[in-house]
Amino acid sequence: MAHETYDVVIVGSGASGGWAAMQLTEAGLRVAVLEAGRKLDPAVDFHEHALARDMPLRGAVGPPKAIRDEQKIQKLCYQCDEYAHHLFVKDTEHPYTTAEGQPFAWIRGRHVGGKSITWARQSYRLGDLDFKAASRDGFGVDWPVGYEEIAPYYDRVESFIGVSGQAEGLSQLPDGRFLPPMELSCGERLLQRTVKEKFGRAFTIGRTAVLTKALHGRPACHYCGPCGRGCSSGSYYSSPASTLPAAEKTGRLTLITNAVVSHVELDEAGRCRGVAYFDRRSRAPREAKGKVVVLCASTLETTRILLNSRSDRHPNGLANSSGVVGHYLMDHVMGGGAKGTLPMLKGVHDPRGNRPNGIYIPRFRNVDGKHPDFLRGYGFQGSANEEKWGHAFALPGFGASFKKRIHERPWRINLGGFGECLPRFENRCELDPERVDAWGIPVLRFHVAFGDNEKKMHKDMTDCAEEMLRAVGAEEIERKEEISQPGLAIHEVGTARMGLDPRTSVVNRWQQAHDVGNLFLMDGSVYPSSACQNPTLTIMALASRACDYLVEQHRTGAF
Amino acid sequence: MTKSALDRREALRRLGWGGLGVAATPLWAQALTALANDHAHALHHDGPAAVAADWTPKALTARQNDMVVALSEMILPETDTPGARAALVNRFIDAVLADADDHDRESFLDGLGWMDERSCELFGDDFMKVGAEQQAALLTILSSGRNKSLEDQAGVEFFETLKKLTVTGYYTSEAGMKELGQDGLMFFAGYDGCRHPEHGGKK
Numbered sequence: 222m223a224h225e226t227y228d229v230v231i232v233g234s235g236a237s238g239g240w241a242a243m244q245l246t247e248a249g250l251r252v253a254v255l256e257a258g259r260k261l262d263p264a265v266d267f268h269e270h271a272l273a274r275d276m277p278l279r280g281a282v283g284p285p286k287a288i289r290d291e292q293k294i295q296k297l298c299y300q301c302d303e304y305a306h307h308l309f310v311k312d313t314e315h316p317y318t319t320a321e322g323q324p325f326a327w328i329r330g331r332h333v334g335g336k337s338i339t340w341a342r343q344s345y346r347l348g349d350l351d352f353k354a355a356s357r358d359g360f361g362v363d364w365p366v367g368y369e370e371i372a373p374y375y376d377r378v379e380s381f382i383g384v385s386g387q388a389e390g391l392s393q394l395p396d397g398r399f400l401p402p403m404e405l406s407c408g409e410r411l412l413q414r415t416v417k418e419k420f421g422r423a424f425t426i427g428r429t430a431v432l433t434k435a436l437h438g439r440p441a442c443h444y445c446g447p448c449g450r451g452c453s454s455g456s457y458y459s460s461p462a463s464t465l466p467a468a469e470k471t472g473r474l475t476l477i478t479n480a481v482v483s484h485v486e487l488d489e490a491g492r493c494r495g496v497a498y499f500d501r502r503s504r505a506p507r508e509a510k511g512k513v514v515v516l517c518a519s520t521l522e523t524t525r526i527l528l529n530s531r532s533d534r535h536p537n538g539l540a541n542s543s544g545v546v547g548h549y550l551m552d553h554v555m556g557g558g559a560k561g562t563l564p565m566l567k568g569v570h571d572p573r574g575n576r577p578n579g580i581y582i583p584r585f586r587n588v589d590g591k592h593p594d595f596l597r598g599y600g601f602q603g604s605a606n607e608e609k610w611g612h613a614f615a616l617p618g619f620g621a622s623f624k625k626r627i628h629e630r631p632w633r634i635n636l637g638g639f640g641e642c643l644p645r646f647e648n649r650c651e652l653d654p655e656r657v658d659a660w661g662i663p664v665l666r667f668h669v670a671f672g673d674n675e676k677k678m679h680k681d682m683t684d685c686a687e688e689m690l691r692a693v694g695a696e697e698i699e700r701k702e703e704i705s706q707p708g709l710a711i712h713e714v715g716t717a718r719m720g721l722d723p724r725t726s727v728v729n730r731w732q733q734a735h736d737v738g739n740l741f742l743m744d745g746s747v748y749p750s751s752a753c754q755n756p757t758l759t760i761m762a763l764a765s766r767a768c769d770y771l772v773e774q775h776r777t778g779a780f
Numbered sequence: 781m782t783k784s785a786l787d788r789r790e791a792l793r794r795l796g797w798g799g800l801g802v803a804a805t806p807l808w809a810q811a812l813t814a815l816a817n818d819h820a821h822a823l824h825h826d827g828p829a830a831v832a833a834d835w836t837p838k839a840l841t842a843r844q845n846d847m848v849v850a851l852s853e854m855i856l857p858e859t860d861t862p863g864a865r866a867a868l869v870n871r872f873i874d875a876v877l878a879d880a881d882d883h884d885r886e887s888f889l890d891g892l893g894w895m896d897e898r899s900c901e902l903f904g905d906d907f908m909k910v911g912a913e914q915q916a917a918l919l920t921i922l923s924s925g926r927n928k929s930l931e932d933q934a935g936v937e938f939f940e941t942l943k944k945l946t947v948t949g950y951y952t953s954e955a956g957m958k959e960l961g962q963d964g965l966m967f968f969a970g971y972d973g974c975r976h977p978e979h980g981g982k983k
Contacts, residue, residue, distance in 0.1 A: 270966050273952035277875050281948045286879045404973025410980035433970075445966035566979075574971035609960060610951040614944045619855045619923050620916075627947075628960070 227253040227475070228775065230495055230511030232482050232526065235335025236757050237743050237764040238517035239460025240378070242468040244768040250775060251473045253509050254465075255480040255498060258331030261308075261338065261461065267451025268304040276303050297709060298328045300339050300449040308332065308339050308451065314659040318666040325667040326708035327521060333478060335519065336711070337459040337757075339449050342430045343602065344384045345581070345754035346375050346395040350588065354750055358587070358596045361644045364749050365721045365730035366766075368395065374762040382458035383436040384758070385578075386428030394423070394583040394600075394754070401433045402426045403578050406571055408563045408605025408632045412580070415693040422585045427578040427602065430458035430758070439463065446575030457577070477509065483662045484530040485514055485539055485740065493739045496526075499660045512780040513739045513771065517764070520745035521550075521650060524716040525665050527727075528652045538652075540717070540727050540734035547651050549644040549715040550667070551751035554599070554675040555705035557682025558637035561695035563605060566632040571607040579604040582636070582689075584753055586681065595677040599640030599753045601686065608633050634695055638682030641753040643674050644715055648707075669707045679704045712756050714748035732767040739780050743767050837870075839877035839885060844892050847908055848873055851895075852946040854919060862955040864946055872949035873942075891938025898935055 228250040231238050242254050261267070273279040283289065284296050284306040295301045295309035310329045319325050330336050350357070352364040352371075372395070379398040388396040403426050405413060413424040431448070432441045442456040455462030468474040479501035486508060488494040495510035516523040527546050530539035538546055579602050586598035613627045653666040671679075683700050690698050720726025723735035732747050734740040743764040745756050752759075774780065837845045852864035852873070864870075877885045895918070899907040903914045921932055922939040950956040957964060974981025 272964055274954065278879060279872060279948060279952045281952070282876055282879070286881070289881075404971055405981070407974040407976060407979045407981060410974040410976075414980045443966070444968035444971055569976070569979075572972040572975070573965075574968035575966075576971035576973075609962070610947060610956075613947045613951075614940075617924055619919055619943070621857055621859050624856050624859060624861075627951075 225251075225253075225475075226495070226510040226512065227251050228511065228780075229253075229513045229515055229771070230255065230509045231515045231517055232496060233335060233517035233519060233522070233744065234333045234460055234465065234476065235517065235519060235744075236337040236340070236458070236460060237760050238335070238515075239337065239464035239468070240761045240764050241515055241517055241743050241768050242460075242474055243464040244765060245772065246468045246471040246473040248768075248772040249473070250772065251475075252468070253475040253477055253511065254468075255477050255482055255496065255509055256331075256333050256335075257481045257501065258333065258478065259501075260333045260476075260478050261451070263451060263453045266307060267453050269445055269447045269450040269452060271304060271450075278303050280304050294326055295328060297326050297706070298711065301328075304447070305339065305450045315664075316656055316658060317664045318653045318656055320666070320668040323668060323670050324706050325669045326706050327665075327667075327713070328708065328711045329519070329522075333465070333476070334459045334461040338451055338461075340459075340757060341755070342448065342457050342577070343579075343581070343755040344379070344382075344386075344397075344428050344430045344758040345583075345600075346397055347371075347752045347754055347759050348393055348395045350393045350584075351750065351752035351754070354597065354752075360596055362718075362720060362725070362749050365719055365726075366763075371759075371762055371766065374765045375758070377765055378758060378761045381437065382430050382463060382761070383432045383434075383439070384428055384430050385433040387425050389423055389425050389583075391423055391583055393588045393598075397428065399428070400436070403429070403431075403433060403576050405580065406576075406605050407566055407569050408634050409580050411563065411565070412605060412634065412689070412693050416582060416689055419692050420585075420689065423583045425581050425583070427581050429578045431577055432456045437463070442577065444574040444576060446577055448577045480507070480509070481660050481662070482518065482526055483660070484526060485516075486510075487530075487532065487534070487539075487737075491534055491737065493737055499662075501660075504660055513741065513775070515741045515743055515771070516746075517743045520713045520716060520748075521665060523742055523744055523746045524650060525652070525662075527717060528665075529663055535736075540736045540740060542736050543724055543727060545646075545718065545725060546727055547716050548646050548649045549718055549749075550648045550650060550669055550713065551642040551644055551715045551748065552669075552707050553710035553712040553751060553753060554640040554642055554671055554679055555637060555710045556701055556703050557599075557640070557679040557686070558601065558603070558635070558701045559683060559686035559690050559698055560633065560635040560701070561690045561698035563632040563634055563694070564696050565694055566607075567629070569607070569632070586678075592681070594681065595674045596643065597641035597674070597678070597753065599638040599678055599682055601636045601638050601682070603634070603636040605632060605634040607631075634690060634693070636686040636689065637701065638679070638686070639710060639712070639753055639755070640675065640678045640682060642707075642751045643672065644718070644750050645672060648715075650716060671704060671707060676704060712745075712751070714745035714751050714756055717742050717746035718749045719747040720749060731770040732763065733770070741767055741771060835871060837874040839880075840870075840874050840889075843908075844889065845870055845874065847892055847895070848942075850908065850915075851919075851942055852949070854915065855943055855946045856950050861959040864950050867950050867953040867955045869946050869949035869953070872952075873945045876945060888938070888941065891934065891941070894934050894938060898932070 231254045234256040280303045291311040291313045294312045301309045349368045355361045355363045385400040387402040416424045480498040482498040486494045493514040528538035582601035584598035648669045650665040652663040656664045717727040719728045848870045852869045856864040896906045903910040
């Protein structure tokens with residue numbers, strides 16, 4: 222097997238790598254998937270059913286000391302806590318550098334399934350408002366594809382992974398093939414009414430890749446709550462629970478774990494021959510040969526592999542004759558929003574069951590009109606729920622009366638925006654000329670900062686959230702004034718964008734490298750613009766479309 | 781035990797508490813974090829703190845441990861439900877302190893020292909040696925949210941941290957969950973949502 226030349230070598234086993242593996246093996250191709258990390262064991266690694274008191278620190282104070290120092294960046298992600306820190310990399314083994322004064326948070330998980338284990342599962346379609354944004358407002362470039370072309374692939378992905386949601390008939394947020402929606406809490410019902418009636422804005426339950434009905438052998442969600450610690454029943458989409466088993470069933474999948482890919486190998490004709498990797502534990506160099514290479518390593522790892530695939534023929538890295546590899550890095554701008562309490566719900570109890578989902582207020586800026594301050598828009602995610610006991614921290618006093626007052630549990634309401642980040646050439650990553658990771662592979666150096674448009678959008682998020690909370694009658698309203706650190710939305714996209722012009726883009730409309738015909742990129746790196754919707758669903762739909770093309774090319778002998 | 785004024789200012793300066801407060805979660809996470817507190821104890825053994833009979837503190841001295849037991853019980857006393865002492869909240873606090881960064885642990889221990897020092901100034905003896913009324917009087921100063929004189933600032937911040945840890949330790953314990961009506965069940969057929977037409981929910 223070691224010397225086998227696979228039809229396709231896929232780098233990365235996450236949301237899109239898993240999808241590509243399934244689709245390509247089911248089409249009859251022999252596929253190797255290389256994953257930098259280990260295989261997780263749900264019985265050992267997933268702690269979603271642990272009670273706080275099962276944990277030494279009750280899950281309340283972040284990762285334990287033993288690993289805290291090794292995850293200084295990863296612990297910025299709220300999921301990287303006592304229950305789930307092992308689902309994130311150690312920063313000490315996976316360093317990167319940033320330009321002076323430009324912090325960038327790069328959150329990663331290296332294990333079979335990648336970030337599909339820890340993702341927030343929100344799944345929204347993009348529409349032509351997004352794909353053709355540049356034509357409308359003149360900034361950046363349009364996508365080389367439109368909604369009509371992508372829609373069947375959204376259908377295909379949603380039908381397989383399972384997305385629950387409510388159809389709303391909105392142009393800016395096309396409906397999908399939904400499983401039954403989850404329900405709204407009392408506070409969310411109140412907000413929904415206010416937002417619709419007083420502001421004329423849409424408001425819907427989150428569209429989430431969590432099963433509200435059994436699907437393809439996967440059981441429906443049992444509403445335990447903390448999905449981000451892994452799901453033992455596989456009731457949300459993760460590649461190890463869904464697409465990878467389907468690929469395995471074909472008998473044509475070879476999953477190679479602990480394979481840390483450093484670069485793509487080329488043959489004498491300048492075509493991909495396979496990928497070079499190190500065994501994670503022994504650090505022995507290895508190669509996986511393939512007629513086609515598909516990078517699904519996640520946006521920035523894919524770009525790192527391209528940049529590190531330097532040769533005399535490609536001195537600036539592979540597939541980079543345009544010089545745009547590493548450029549136009551985007552991450553959704555977050556941090557804007559507001560929170561408060563809902564006094565009118567005092568004494569109303571939230572029903573049982575822990576809904577692993579929130580609400581969504583779809584984009585309303587620059588949909589019909591034109592906002593005077595900024596281009597594009599944002600959506601709000603949030604929730605309203607009855608507090609359990611966290612409110613006691615801020616209650617004055619102590620003793621029996623204090624203990625009694627804890628039972629007066631407030632309803633909390635929260636709104637937080639996810640905003641589009643404009644693609645700008647200067648937001649970029651490159652190979653650091655000096656630093657290497659634990660396997661000797663050059664690391665990335667980031668030059669990323671939000672610009673004026675993101676800052677103005679952020680302020681508008683906070684103003685609008687405050688206004689909506691006031692209108693619903695919320696009290697103790699707190700404005701969220703701090704803009705997020707780039708990277709922390711963990712919606713990093715761009716850096717190897719798709720386009721029609723090889724001089725200004727890296728891959729064509731089929732996600733095939735302009736420069737190298739047997740190299741495909743099937744992750745967020747190909748995004749020409751970020752839109753404001755969570756990216757994973759679109760990444761998978763695009764991958765599915767690219768796989769159709771790849772299979773067709775394979776059939777006609779192109780590889 | 782008496783500390784110099786310089787020590788107290790130093791303690792004040794060092795009061796950061798960053799590592800000891802309950803981690804701030806982004807707004808999106810808060811709902812889910814709250815949800816995570818609701819799980820099936822029927823399927824779980826009692827936490828290690830609850831079963832270890834021959835427990836000894838790792839970060840606290842025996843004397844400091846006695847003080848934490850007393851203070852946590854004053855914050856959440858036994859009423860018609862158990863208090864912090866019975867819920868072994870001190871063991872949770874000791875575990876957090878043992879895991880904390882040096883700075884945070886020392887700040888907390890300095891806070892305990894501050895309590896003794898202030899008690900000596902006000903009542904002429906260490907906190908554990910003065911009467912219950914005097915102890916309560918000092919806690920009233922620290923917990924009222926008012927009278928935050930510079931003199932008491934270090935104590936106020938210490939007490940806020942202690943309170944957070946006590947509340948967390950208690951309401952994640954079996955007794956605390958039971959008090960709030962949480963059975964820890966984690967398998968549900970669904971989430972019913974709002975059933976109140978006056979809120980806009982369906983019947």
